[in-house]
Every structure is written in C-alpha cells, then in structure tokens.
Amino acid sequence: MDFTIGEEERALEETAARVARDLLAPRAAAHDEAASFVGDNLAELGKLGFLGLNLREEEGGAGASSLGISLVVERVAGACAATASAMTAHYLATDAIAIAGTDAQKAQWLPAAAEGRALGAFALSEPQAGSNPTDMTTRGEAVEGGWHLTGTKQWITNGGFADFLVVFARTDPAAGARGLSAFLVGRDAPGFRKGAAERTMGLKGAPVFELGFDCRLPADALLGPAGSGFKTAMAVLDRGRVEIASMALGIAGAAFEAARDWAKQRQVGGRPIADLQGLQWMLADMHAELEAARLLTWRAALARDSGHRFAREAAVAKLYASEMAGRVTDAALQIHGGYGYSRALPLERYARDARILRIFEGSSEIQRNIIARELLR
Ligand SMILES: Cc1cc2nc3c(=O)[nH]c(=O)nc-3n(C[C@H](O)[C@H](O)[C@H](O)COP(=O)(O)OP(=O)(O)OC[C@H]3O[C@@H](n4cnc5c(N)ncnc54)[C@H](O)[C@@H]3O)c2cc1C
Structure with missing residues (x-):
C-alpha cells in the first residue's frame, strides 16, 4: 500500500494543525468545563471548508481524499475532541445525503452544510x-x-x-x-x-x-x-469508523506528546523521570501502539477510497485505534502522577474523551462481530 501523503493532503493537514494550535486548543478546556457547545469552532472550520471535506466538489464540498480527512480529524481531535465529534457527526449526516439523496435533497442541504451554514x-x-x-x-x-x-x-x-x-x-x-x-x-x-x-x-x-x-x-x-x-446507515457508519479511528490517533497522540515532554522535565530524586527504564518502556509501547493504529487507520482510509468493500478494514481500524487510545491516555495520565489526575492539565480530559470511542458508531464488541462476519463470509 502506498501511504504517500500528497501535496493537497499535506496542505490540509498544515491548515488543520495551525487552526488546532491557535484556535481549538486554547478553547478546549473552557468548552469542557462549561459543557458549552463547540459551535464557535465549527463556524471557523466551516469557513475553511472543513465541514465539507467529505463531499464531492459538485456537491459543494472539497472532495478531499479519505486520508486527507483522516489527517484533519486527527489534528482537530488532538486539540479538541468535542469539536472533532461534532464535525464527524455532521459528516455522518451529509454522507447519508450524498449516498442516498436525490439531486434536489443534495442541492437543498449539502452546499450549506459544506460551508457551515447548516449543521447536520x-x-x-x-x-x-x-x-x-x-x-x-x-x-x-x-x-x-x-x-x-x-x-x-x-x-x-x-x-x-x-x-x-x-x-x-x-x-x-x-x-x-x-x-x-x-x-x-x-x-x-x-x-x-x-x-x-x-x-x-x-x-x-x-x-x-x-x-x-x-x-x-x-x-x-x-x-x-x-x-x-x-443499507444507508451501514454504508455511512463504515465511513464514519475511519473518522473515529482518526479521532483516536489525535487524542492519543496529544496525550503521548504531553507524557514525553513531562517525563523529560519532571525531576524525581534529582533525575528526570525519563531516565527511568520503566517509564521509557511505557513511552516505547505507547509509541508502537500509536504507529500501529495509524497504519491501520490509513489503510482503512485508502480502502475507503478504493471503491471496494472496506467494512473489515474500517472495523479493524476503529477497534484497534479506540482501544489503543484508552491504553495510551491512561498511561500518559499515569506518567504525570497526581498532576495527571488534576483538572489543571488536559490528561484527565483526554482519558474521558477517549472512552466513548469504544462505544459509539458500534462498540468494540460490535466491531469484533463485523470483523468475524467478514472473515467468515
Ligand atoms: C457521546 C455519545 C454520542 C453518540 N452519538 C450518536 C449519534 O450522533 N447518533 C446516533 O444514532 N447514536 C449516537 N450514539 C449512540 C451510540 O452509537 C450507542 O450508544 C452505541 O451504539 C451503543 O448502543 P447502546 O448504548 O444502546 O448499548 P447496547 O446496544 O445496549 O449495548 C450494551 C452492551 O452490550 C454489548 N453488545 C450489544 N450487542 C452485542 C452483540 N451482538 N455482541 C456482543 N456484545 C454486544 C455492547 O457492546 C455494550 O457493551 C452516541 C452515544 C454517545 C454516548
């Protein structure tokens, strides 16, 4: 499989990374604390065309590849998982219209949805x-x-x-x-x-x-x-599972980076805890799991664009990446000690946000059922 990231995909990722850093990350704790809807973030993402990445150009969207969408969802989720959840739920609704809608239904909703003027x-x-x-x-x-x-x-x-x-x-x-x-x-x-x-x-x-x-x-x-x-719901959810796996990469990636930085600067007994082999092995395992999940997610993204059946690839990616995000966010919190448990840092939010990935759009058990069904066809 060719995982080369093209110029357009790279540009999308760079824009997403900038917005995530400058706009989404600074607001994430406040949205979490107040349980306030991330509509302000969606409006900004709409202006960038990010709410129509999944739609073809003739539908008013950006016609992005699934790999490009995955890179964007990962960046958004790494800064504010709630924004990624609202954005990908919107994709579910617009994917359903793109898959099953008449020309009139598409014209009524999709261009507005792509620009962020109508939320689904x-x-x-x-x-x-x-x-x-x-x-x-x-x-x-x-x-x-x-x-x-x-x-x-x-x-x-x-x-x-x-x-x-x-x-x-x-x-x-x-x-x-x-x-x-x-x-x-x-x-x-x-x-x-x-x-x-x-x-x-x-x-x-x-x-x-x-x-x-x-x-x-x-x-x-x-x-x-x-x-x-x-049939429409299952086709939409196959697509959506690649996005849930991408959310898992984003949340787990943010937790991993925080843990690596913390381990290098936190001193215990006059030495950074990064010197401790036990913590080095935790970081190594977290990294290996993230890499494995990324390859599975990207494989599912390429399969999604291939035009062939991709239910198995999407279920494997969703299962592995969401379970990985549970383990990695928990380990990252552990490496932060008491500070990880405190609400002053985002580690506990990462762990809470990652938990749902194993439940919605088909729980881990349902993903296993899908994988088994596909293997035994
Ligand atoms: C934050 C959040 C956002 C959501 N967003 C949406 C949304 O936008 N749209 C939408 O339609 N839904 C949404 N959902 C619903 C979500 O998809 C469901 O909660 C999920 O599919 C599980 O269904 P359930 O809660 O009824 O659990 P149940 O179906 O009651 O399952 C209970 C337990 O039984 C297990 N189980 C069930 N069947 C099997 C089986 N055949 N084999 C093995 N184990 C099994 C499950 O894995 C689970 O552990 C959302 C849920 C949450 C919490």
Whole structure:
C-alpha cells in the first residue's frame, strides 16, 4: 500500500494543525468545563471548508481524499475532541445525503452544510435500540401526501443544534432490516421536540440529545427508496469508523506528546523521570501502539477510497485505534502522577474523551462481530 501523503493532503493537514494550535486548543478546556457547545469552532472550520471535506466538489464540498480527512480529524481531535465529534457527526449526516439523496435533497442541504451554514445530525440510536438498529421502534407511516414520523431518538450528537437531521424509522414492521427507511427532517418541522442535553463523562462540548418526533413530513422527506435505510446507515457508519479511528490517533497522540515532554522535565530524586527504564518502556509501547493504529487507520482510509468493500478494514481500524487510545491516555495520565489526575492539565480530559470511542458508531464488541462476519463470509 502506498501511504504517500500528497501535496493537497499535506496542505490540509498544515491548515488543520495551525487552526488546532491557535484556535481549538486554547478553547478546549473552557468548552469542557462549561459543557458549552463547540459551535464557535465549527463556524471557523466551516469557513475553511472543513465541514465539507467529505463531499464531492459538485456537491459543494472539497472532495478531499479519505486520508486527507483522516489527517484533519486527527489534528482537530488532538486539540479538541468535542469539536472533532461534532464535525464527524455532521459528516455522518451529509454522507447519508450524498449516498442516498436525490439531486434536489443534495442541492437543498449539502452546499450549506459544506460551508457551515447548516449543521447536520445523524439520528439512528434510540433508548432501546443502539447496537442493534433493527430493534428501533420509531415509525414512518405512509399517509396522504407524505409520511407520519413518530418516536424517540437518543444520544444524538448535534441533535439540539442541527438544522437538518437524518432520522431512521421503521416503515415496514414485518420486514426486519429491510423495513427501515431514512428521512430528512428540518429543525423547523412541526412536531420535532428537542430534549435536554444528556450529562456525559467526556466530549462535553459536543452534547448529545434525546429527540422526539411526531411530524407530518412531505413525500420528498424520504431519503433513498423506502426500505433502504439500514443499507444507508451501514454504508455511512463504515465511513464514519475511519473518522473515529482518526479521532483516536489525535487524542492519543496529544496525550503521548504531553507524557514525553513531562517525563523529560519532571525531576524525581534529582533525575528526570525519563531516565527511568520503566517509564521509557511505557513511552516505547505507547509509541508502537500509536504507529500501529495509524497504519491501520490509513489503510482503512485508502480502502475507503478504493471503491471496494472496506467494512473489515474500517472495523479493524476503529477497534484497534479506540482501544489503543484508552491504553495510551491512561498511561500518559499515569506518567504525570497526581498532576495527571488534576483538572489543571488536559490528561484527565483526554482519558474521558477517549472512552466513548469504544462505544459509539458500534462498540468494540460490535466491531469484533463485523470483523468475524467478514472473515467468515
Ligand atoms: C457521546 C455519545 C454520542 C453518540 N452519538 C450518536 C449519534 O450522533 N447518533 C446516533 O444514532 N447514536 C449516537 N450514539 C449512540 C451510540 O452509537 C450507542 O450508544 C452505541 O451504539 C451503543 O448502543 P447502546 O448504548 O444502546 O448499548 P447496547 O446496544 O445496549 O449495548 C450494551 C452492551 O452490550 C454489548 N453488545 C450489544 N450487542 C452485542 C452483540 N451482538 N455482541 C456482543 N456484545 C454486544 C455492547 O457492546 C455494550 O457493551 C452516541 C452515544 C454517545 C454516548
């Protein structure tokens, strides 16, 4: 595989690194402390075209390669993981429209989404349906002139701030996964109810919401043919898993660098703790794991652009990188001793933010199920 980073990808990464350093990192602790939405950061990223990296130029986007997107997500997550979470949730919504939408649906939302004028949310999970979307009870019933959407979604990133939502619902109760459909719902749709933000362990600047629907929707709110919702959701999540792996690289990379710098300057018994072989080995293991996760993530990014099936590569990258981020952020906190546990430094935030990567967009257990399924096909 050729992991050469092209000129465009390098330029994207450099811009992302600059924005991450100058803009996102200085605000990250305040957003975390106040659990305030990172909308200010998204507005800046929108101006740079970063909210449309995943979209083709004819859709109003930048047409970036998956490797370029991965490099950007890594940099953004390394400075402010909540911003990366809100940005990649927006990608899920716009990917769904790009994959399944009509020309009119694309024209209505994608150029505005790419420029940061319209924020998207992807509403698949429900209080009683997470790992297995076919448990969902949200209903889309065909009625005179359109659809009646009723039900409750849970844990929806951007849900309280989104201008448009991609909402999945059961349109055929007897058809299992083939009975699910996707709908495009604007925030002004009568009958759309936004619940309070959930209180979460991390990613506090990207709050998640319970959302209620009792909405009459026009016929053209259906996204893709009736019954194609499960297929659309799985295609979107395969793509999204490469971005979650990239977030893991960013958070773990920031924690690793902090730990390496700390080890060199922190003195114990008159010597820097970096002189201790036990800590050197911890740093070496952290580095090796980060490198392995990066290669898996980049391989998944290249596979995503190949046009071939890439479910296995994406699941392997998401599984390994998210588990790696748990280990690396924990080790980095340990190397900082009591200071790592203190909220004065970002180490505890890195550990809290990394924890969700093993749960959302398919938990580690679900990734293992996908990998096994692909191996045994
Ligand atoms: C911060 C945050 C942001 C989120 N953002 C979004 C979003 O934007 N849009 C959205 O739709 N959802 C979102 N989610 C929901 C998230 O995707 C789900 O929480 C996740 O898929 C797990 O579902 P669940 O919580 O219902 O857990 P459950 O499905 O109840 O799983 C519970 C446990 O059982 C295990 N398990 C379940 N099935 C299997 C199996 N077949 N084999 C082995 N183990 C299994 C799971 O791994 C887990 O450990 C978000 C969640 C959080 C916390």
